[in-house]
Amino acid sequence: MVADHRVARHPPVNRWIWLLALLPALGEASALERGNGPEPDSLDPHRAQGLSAQHILRDLFEPLVRERAGGEIQLAAAESVQVSDDGLIYTFQLRTDGRYNDGAPVTAADFQASFERALQATTGAPYAAMLAPIRGATGRLNGGDGELCVEAIDTLTLQICLEAPRGDFLRRLALPIAMPVPKRMFASGARMTRPGVLLGNGAYQLSDWVPQSAITLTRNPHYRQPPAIERVRYHVTEDAAQELKRFAAGELHLTDTIPPGSATRLRAEFGDQLRIAPAYATFFLGFNLRQPALANPALREALSLAIDRDVLTRYITGNGELPAYSLLPNRPLPASATAAQFQSERAQRARALFASAGFHRDTAPTIELRYNTSLLNRRLGLAVAAMWREVLGVHTRLRHEEWRSFVVSRREARVTMIYRGGWFGDYQDPVNFLEPFTQNHALNATGFADEPFDLLVTQAAAGIDAAGAIDRAESRLLHANVLIPLFQYTSKHLVSDQLCGFEAHPLDHHPSSELRFCGTP
């Protein structure tokens, strides 16, 4: 009787309970749901380019070393490293407990084969040039088959020798291009990155990949220290606004970014869950020095001085970006006194320089500013144009192009006058920022050619009085008014308060193995 009574009192529950089966599996206690931006281009460490791929690769593979938030190098797959006195020979002792997710040990021969594959032109590794300091690498990159100075001395000892000393070499070895791709994976061709085929030595293994939707990783059962979180799902989140909604609905624990200009609103709504930190990256405007209209350095300096960076970062970008007066991030203001002045004084000096260059408000030239199509770039372009107009009377033609067209215009430097530029450091080393401005560098869209600058960069790269050389090189670049640094980028994430262990990193590296759900060990 009692049982009958219960059924009679709760018929809707019994009738509709099957609907529960339709509910999506949200908030699985052991799964970390991460927003990851666009679809990763590849999970082959040698072929991957995009940041979204690199985030996942750092979970799947472990290079010889890692770069910590403070810039210090941490041993990863290697147990120790010895550098010869002349800085040319690096000897790595690998960990004895390094294992791929199939249980096989990680060997020095794997690293050797992996480096050789990365440098084969047919592999199509976009970042292969990062290994160029290795002796023989340039020859390989140029299509030769000369000896590459990477040798497996024994199972766990790897020796690499360089063409010339490089202060940033260890940092380069922390990049995906230097992750170990075991030789037995090569035979699978493009399918080597599929679940069940991909072999990684990282804390996680690939268990599912639905293109344009999500990539699921689970713990690598053979990793020396099991990560706290059992399962990680990287969601494709191309649209920051949609990603924000998914976070607000509790579908994501961690976002890749936040929508432009939303920091104030999100701070009010989410409080400490909004994490903004300076990134090792700078937004700048570059001058194409090949254009006769920009030949006058006084004009270029006037254009730089006329821009109020505070206004740009406060009202246009609005996501905690820091005004920049130098190319290198996290630098004190450069020696040039002008950078520290109030904007009114800077504007005054800009007018004086403008006049000294032979210009007048009524006869001000027309400048063209070219940028890749995006709402933020457009707003920045409009604001900069308004400042130039107000301070100097300069007319600005804004030209926007779709990304790939813009990249070609910038590289060919035929029509470009002033272009939107930006640099995200591959690793935390100033040389990485300065090298693209050396002569004949493929990314030098400014046409800046200065022998002393090149020598200083070479000196800094070799680690010879590196700090002094970097200071002098950057100073030469800024005094030549080759570019207008506008602001230092920030990394911006929404981090659920259920998630612990998230720390700011200038390169935005947040391996899942460093995260855990609060309340778990």
Added chain:
Amino acid sequence: MKWLKRIGLRMVGTALTLLALVAVCLMLLRAVPGGPLDGEREMPSTVRAAIEAQYGLDLPFSEQYGRYVSNALDGELGPSMQYPDFNVEELIALSAPITITLGLLATFLALGAAIPIAAAIAAEPMALQAARTGTLVMLAVPKFVLAPLLVLVFSLSLNWLPVGGFAWREPLTWVLPVACLALPQFFVLLRVLIENMRAAMEKSPVIAARARGYSPLRVVTRHALPLALAQTFGFFGPILVALLTGSAVIEQVFNIPGLGRYLVQAALNRDFTLLIGCVITVATITIVAHFVVESLQELFDPRVRARG
């Protein structure tokens, strides 16, 4: 025999259309500035040359076209340039079923709702005006506004449905995208059906049925509605095609790994293998959908059948 001949002719026409489309896509991709290998970082020239050779980008147009068509006839559309870990046919095999399923569900939803509602309210004086207003509003509100609005209400406020994502085993993830796809088409169909229902009510077979004293329900469902549906068939083709070929906006907003999204991304990335693969698929769906609608129209409408 007549049917076989028609299908044969249609297939020849389809093949020629697809061949022309491949040629146009290749020509356009060669003409636009910026290539698939142009990015923020410059890759070593030898690496670039090797990739170009792998994809045949270094070949003259005629050779590139010939190679592409020959491989396509063997069922190989090549690896995607942007996502080299996948072959184009794999990406299409994964994305097209999602787009087609959502499109079919949206079609059924729009039709399934519009037909009975139109039949029920066609005689109401304000019905046509209401449907016209609804159509105008739905056509005026872009999908990128409608979709976030629905998300705001049903996901963030009521917490009934997920904000985004798609999974075959989680039907709740289909609800909002299907609703967004179906809503505008529902109003279009409703308006057309009401107009055609009213016209049908004036036709002699319907007047005769009423004169025989049949019940209003029977007059509407057995006599007026078939006439109105036959008149509306012309609209089904474009609607079906619009729904089956996917909406890049809806797929973007709801993070659905469908065909429409690949199509847009492939164009932006100059991923010519993926782009041509998507174009061929969309074109095939379009042709097949039109053929099916035309055939159905012929089957159900004796006037069309008589015209041949």
